[in-house]
Amino acid sequence: MKFQVKFVIFKISIFLTLVPKILVGVIVVNGKIEVEHLSKTFKKGNVQAVKDVSFTVEDGEFFAFLGPNGAGKSTTVQILTTLINATGGKATVAGHDVIREPEKVRRYIGVALQETGVDPDLTGRELIELQASIFGFSKVDAKTRAEELLNIVQLTDSAERRIGNYSGGMRRRLDLALTLVNEPKILFLDEPTTGLDPSNRMAIWKELRRLNEENGTTIFLTTQYLEEADSLAHRISIINDGEIVATGTPRELKAQIGNDLIALTFSTKEEEEKAERILKEHMNSGDVILQNRKLTVYVEDGTKQLLELVRLLDQENIEVATVNLSSPTLDDIFLKITSEQVEKEGEVHGE
């Protein structure tokens, strides 16, 4: 009998030990983002800002949405963070539908948008402490967290100044600090480093990497800087005019576009057309693009291939007026990807 009682107590105690674990297991959040055929048309001006966009961001992934002004990056972030509704398609964030379950989505995300409204009379430190207290930090913990975050975003020296007197760059860094207060499971950052100087940008990169690597935070970042996406993201989707035009790891995308870019100009139209024809014969034709009187050539090793190209053209008696070697910018990538699309469409239509 005694043994039976002990056994029952033993079973109950095991159960009680497991319950919290089971509960924690149940509420473990999957920081995945799934987007299917998402579209957004703004009635005002009848602008189709996002056109049938689909992608998935895995739990713990660092994902970048790279695109120029007006590409549809902010609109996508606003839909995923439940601030505006899509006009078509479906999106789930942390397993919850952004339209049907916005409160549940908001529970798991942090958002740093390009423009946010804050009380201009508070100091930077006061605002972070206030945010921490909203998230349930004790007074002492809120102070410690504010100190840490001010340090990370390099605002310690301006912590006692009123926010109304902050510059645009300082406001942006403060917004990021506010987003980081509770270390959310999924972080949405809309162009977090635009307008920041290199040292501030580096400090923010470092913190974002730490959050992703140490805490497993899923990060969805939009940027216009190729270098930023390349340095931070596991995967990049390039968005242009509301459409995703390419997706891959930085390495895959670079392999698609080449590491270096050689730009050549010529004195006459005849020479540039002849040069285009010859270079297309000697290399992958998709890597040679003539546009706006400039012949752009995407290559793997610019320093080596530059001499070869110039020599080749020289043999054909084509005189090069100017030559320039550089790394591809976002504009160059678009030029390459969009010209490839035009070429593919041409093939499909039998042109």
Ligand SMILES: Nc1ncnc2c1ncn2[C@@H]1O[C@H](COP(=O)(O)OP(=O)(O)OP(=O)(O)O)[C@@H](O)[C@H]1O
């Ligand atoms: N509220 C709105 N009403 C009407 N058109 C809008 C609205 N918001 C955005 N747009 C338009 O939708 C398109 C996409 O804008 P969006 O802000 O998403 O681009 P973005 O890639 O974030 O650009 P940026 O890098 O300049 O922030 C643009 O043509 C923009 O003018």
